[in-house]
Amino acid sequence: MEKNIDAFDFNQPKKITKKWYQLSNKKIAKILDTNLTTGLTIQEVERRLKIYGLNHLPQSKRHNFLLVFLKTFLDPLCVIMALTGLVTIIANSIEEKFSMPDIAGLCVIGIIILTNSIISTYQEMKSLNYISSLDTTQDTFVSVLRDGEIQQINPIFLVPGDVVHAKLGEFIPADLRIINESVLKIDESSLTGESEPVEKIATIIKADNLIISDQKNMAFMSTMILEGKLVGIVLKTGTHSEIGKIASKITKSEFIRTPLEKKTKGLTIRIGIIAFIFGLILLLFSFFIRNQLPEDLKSWSTLLLLAVSAAISVIPESLTIIVRLCMTIATKKLSKNNVDIKNPKSIETLGNVNVICSDKTGTLTQNKMDIDQFFVDLKAEKDPSVITNNKHFLNALALCNDAVCENTEIIGSATEVAIIKFLMKQNFDYRKLRINHPRVDEIPFDSKRKMMTTVHQDKNDLILYTKGAFDYLLKHSTKKIVNGVVSPLTKKDRNLIQEQSFKYAQQGLRVLGVAYKHLNSVYEEYETDLIFIGVIGIIDPPRPEVKMAIENANKAGVRVIMITGDHKITAQEIATRLGIYTDYYNQVMDGAELDTLSDEELAEKIKTTNVFARVSPEHKAIIVRILQANNNIVAMTGDGINDTPSIVKADVGIAMGINGTQVTKEVSDVILKDDNFKSIVFGIRAGRNVYEKIKYSISFLIAANISQVLTILFILLINKDIALISINILFHILIIETIVAIPIGMQYDRKGVMFNPPPSHKKESLLKGIKMQIIITTVFNATFAVLNYEIVKLFNAPQIFSEEFSKTGVYMTIMISPILYSLLFNNFFLPINHAGVVKPVKEKFSLNKRLLFFSCLALIITIISLLPVKKINDFFNFKTIDLPWELLAIFLVNTLLVVPCIWFSYQIFLKSKNLWFTKKSKKIVIK
Known part of the structure; x- marks a missing residue:
């Protein structure tokens, strides 16, 4: 055995030779212990399958559903919510009491955690299992010689030593050494990137250290036969094949976070710090004034729960759910659009x-080449009818061509397929022509000659047709045929042909020349003294x-x-x-x-x-x-x-x-x-809409949550009272962050989003363009909530004043104003991230918007209708029983004033920055 050949040991499958192209067929058969006449036996195949495994590329890892589900509970927001629930349980256990509000709070926490985990698990499993649907090897078959008979088997059961038969249009099922071939050309572009078909041989190559594209007697897995057929011995399968080695190495070498994940992580850290500060301030201040608080709010566990609840209320718990919902909806929509x-x-x-x-x-x-233009009879033509009577032109295209039509599908190289397609459109019977002019000899195309030549029997004569690169063809031509008359090819003629061919190339056409000559015998020199027929320009149209x-x-x-x-x-x-x-x-x-x-x-x-x-x-x-x-x-x-x-x-x-x-x-x-490139642009539009909805969700959630905590702090500071208890805060989270906030991610996509530039930098903050919107919304939400608390005192009547009445006013504003805000802005205005700001723009009142409109309206009516219920009053620690209608009217008016105040303030801000919306969209110039 040659020294440069590794020992082939079936008990050590990793030791596989790398220089099979230097060996003879007999030597290879001996090394692989196979018979070229009868192939392997079934028993030997089974033994080798145990050593090498199935012949397929590396598969995506299968993930356990339970493990994926449990992993979702490690999400930072889930951990924070779980710790809050744990604090609630411990605090109430120490004081040996569990009130209904506490139990309800725990239920709210559980619902939020479970919802997030279910959605996360669904999306993760869908992503992990997607690639398995792409494997189509189960549907293909290959011809293999076993036990002396040709059998059709699934290629995944091939093993080294199998003798494979493959023909035109079939994929190579494994790495093979070609032992027999007939006019064989293989498309190796998927492996090497070279678009031209590669001519293959079955003889030994003595050269050493050849790259893949120069190993002419080898055929590689996943490449395709464009012409001819072959018999080959399987050398390497699965991950041992050339394509398998690449597939094994090519992985995302490290976990790379998307820009959104990086931005969300940074935002979460910042909000977490703010939440901790708010919670700590509230806890310290409430402990400092605890003696001035009502008896039911003095216990340390109640104050601790209040501080923790207030802290977590700052964090947009539903943001993860909204992000995943946005992406899930977008994924389904994109799938329908290819x-x-x-x-x-x-x-x-x-x-x-x-x-x-x-x-x-x-x-x-x-990727469908078409013949677009012709240069025949020394004239440039575009009308195909001009050449329908040109016998030699049509014959050259049909006969000097290996493409064939099988079951309505034309199989062959892209150029030759384009030619056959053209002939069929002209109702030219190329099959009959080939039968009447059988091929008796040929010189296949090669990259040095840039030509292909075929010799055909024409009754009692022989005729030769050549096609190839026009400049190479001109070098071998001495005559031309114009209007059926053969004459010498002059220098002027050559210049004219070259000039026109160059024009075709400038138009993006692939230029191909055709020529012919009559032969007296097959022993004549073929590619000399040719008669130049003309040129075709082939285009792959956009x-x-x-x-x-x-x-x-x-x-x-x-x-x-x-x-x-x-x-x-x-x-x-x-x-x-x-x-x-x-x-x-x-x-x-x-x-x-x-x-x-x-x-x-x-x-x-x-x-x-x-x-x-x-x-x-x-x-x-x-x-x-x-x-x-x-x-x-x-x-x-x-x-x-x-x-x-x-x-x-x-x-x-x-x-x-x-x-x-x-x-x-x-x-x-x-x-x-x-x-299709168009599908990429559609995907970008979907991504832009997802990004826009997420930014709007962040703006809405942060403003609604921080305004709630600021209200608690201001009232605690001014009035030494706790306006909202933990159940109020948790219920606010449940309603605002689910029923109101989540539908934002389910809104329809806005077409106008493509008139805006993408984020200017990978590190651009998610808060860019929405900071002022958050500040304005937060200030007015908190201001009117505090105003509703203080307005009760203005009545200046002891028989009317009640802290419960004040808390009712606060709760109405905190609960209803975000709903109104979402209702108005979601249904009539959407933000546009343009020039660093969010601008309100009128949009169509669609079905999705009507659903949100009526759901929010129903929610407001439900909240107001439940206010007079005594058990609801006790549960949420406010009072509407005996509430004077004047106060109720004031509460409602103040609540309703929040949205227009936000709107007009933001208008003033935009105008001051000269960034107000104009109906005429500006075209973005990118340089």
């Missing part, structure tokens, strides 16, 4: 994206909806960068058509130029470069890194295994659902089911 979100957290990140790096083929273009989608992305402050393997001229033309190449972004850079630049130089160049051509996978990762270093949030699309490094590196990795490989889908955050 965008599958593997991890809902990616939605918010997608909304913050300000740069999209997109592949050209299949994403920006249709998707019709993409240009508008890019325009909308630009308006939304999102820059679109095109990355392609095409030539610079072709790339620039397509980019110009789509609006990617502009007056400002007027540079096109190729991989060779990129290699010569330092990071600093590239960072400067990239500011005006939207088109990158002839780039490698390594270049893509570099581009993403440079963009991120300049504070951009980057989305990267890809379909091949070679794209995975850049997809992993990007803030949002986007895989193609149709043409994407399993590995690419595995490491991505988002999967486009239709491979």
Whole structure:
């Protein structure tokens, strides 16, 4: 055995050879202990399956439902709520009393914790199990030689040593050494990134240390046969295959928090500190004046519970639920629009994206090549009818072509498929032509000659047809055919052909020439003295909806960068058509130029470069890194295994659902089911709406919660009285943070959100643009609540004044004003994060808004109708029995005044900053 071949020991499966391409078929069969004539036996297959396992790529980990559910209780907000409940139980146990309000408070805490955990578990399990639905290996079969017979089996049961038969249109099921082939071409773009089909051979290659693309006698798992057929020996399966090794290495190397998670964590810490300070102040001050408090409020356990309840009321407990609800709703909506979100957290990140790096083929273009223009008889034509009578032109396209139509599907390379599709549209019977002109010889296409030649029997004669790169074809042509007349190919003719071909290239077309000549025998020299027929221009047309989608992305402050393997001229033309190449972004850079630049130089160049051509996978990762270093949030699309490094590196990795490989889908955050760029823009819009709703929820919750605590502190300071007890506070949390706040996340998406720029920086605070809204809302909520308490004293009549009456006024304001605030602003106005502020904008009164409107209205009516009930009075420590109607009227008026005061104050603030809403939306210019 050669020294450079590792010992193949089936008891040590990790020791697998790396240089199979240097060995003969017999040597390989001996090493693998297999028979090339009969294949492996069933018993031997079973033995090897135990050693190597099933032939599939690394699978996503399965997570236990119970463990995921229990993990949700470690959420900081759940821990805080649980500690509050524990304090309640301990305090009441020490004093040996459990009042109804305390029991109700514990129930409220339990409901909040359980609701959060259920929603979190549902979303987490959905995310973790999603990728398993992408595995389609169960539905495929492969032909394998076993026990002397060809059998159809599921490829997951292949083992090293199996002899596999594969033909046109089939995927390679494992890493194979080719032992026999017929005109074999394989598409290895998913593995290497090279778009051109690779010609394969079955002979030994003596060269050493070859890269994958140069191992011509090897076929690799997940690549596809475009032409011909093969017989091969399975060498490596599953994670041992080349694609399996990549899949095993490519993981999110570390847990990366999304921008929203980072911002939410920072906000939670700040609010937690504020909550602790509020609670501590309330506890210390209440203990200091406890002798002046009513008897039922003097106990230390009551005051401790009050302080703890007030502290947790500052924290927006339902924020986690609102965030998850927003993302769940958005995920379902996106799925219906061809965008599958593997991890809902990616939605918010997608909304913050300000740069999209997109592949050209299949994403920006249709990935369906069409013949667009012709140059025949030395004239440029666009009308196909012009060439329908040109015998040699049609014959060359049909005969010098390996693509075939099977069951309405055309199988072959993209270029040849486009040609057959064109012929079929012209009702040209290429099958009959091939039958009448059987192929007797050929010279396959190779990257050096840039041509393909076939020889056909034409009755008693032989005729040769050649197609390939027009410049290579011209070098081998000495004549031309114009209007059926053959004549010498002059220098003027050559210049005319070259000029027109260059024009086609500038239009983004792939240029292909065709020629022919008659032969006397197959022993003549083939590719000399050719008769030039003409040129075809093939285009991969842009998707019709993409240009508008890019325009909308630009308006939304999102820059679109095109990355392609095409030539610079072709790339620039397509980019110009789509609006990617502009007056400002007027540079096109190729991989060779990129290699010569330092990071600093590239960072400067990239500011005006939207088109990158002839780039490698390594270049893509570099581009993403440079963009991120300049504070951009980057989305990267890809379909091949070679794209995975850049997809992993990007803030949002986007895989193609149709043409994407399993590995690419595995490491991505988002999967486009239709491979369409328009779907990315739709996803950004959904993310923007989620972000907007979350910011509005934060504004609403913080204002409602802090105003409640400030009210308690002010009344305690001024009147030495506790206006709200723990059950009041916890009930406020239950009503305001669930029934009122949660529906905010369920509102319809606002189309106008795409007229605003994304957050300008990854570290932008969630409070940016809503601070003044929070301050104004908090001040008026607290002011009118305190005013309702103090207004009772103005009656100056001992028989009327009652602390319970005052507390009733406070509770009405604290409970009803946030509902009114949510009702008005949610149904008639929505905030827009623009220029650093939140601006009110009129929106349509939709069905979702009507549902919230009537639910809030019903809630207000219910609260008011329960006020006269004595047990409710006792339960919540206020008094409405015998409440004078004058006071009730004043309480209601003061409560109703909160919202207009907030509204007009915010108007004044916006006008003072010259940021008031104008009906005409400004177009965002991004540079």
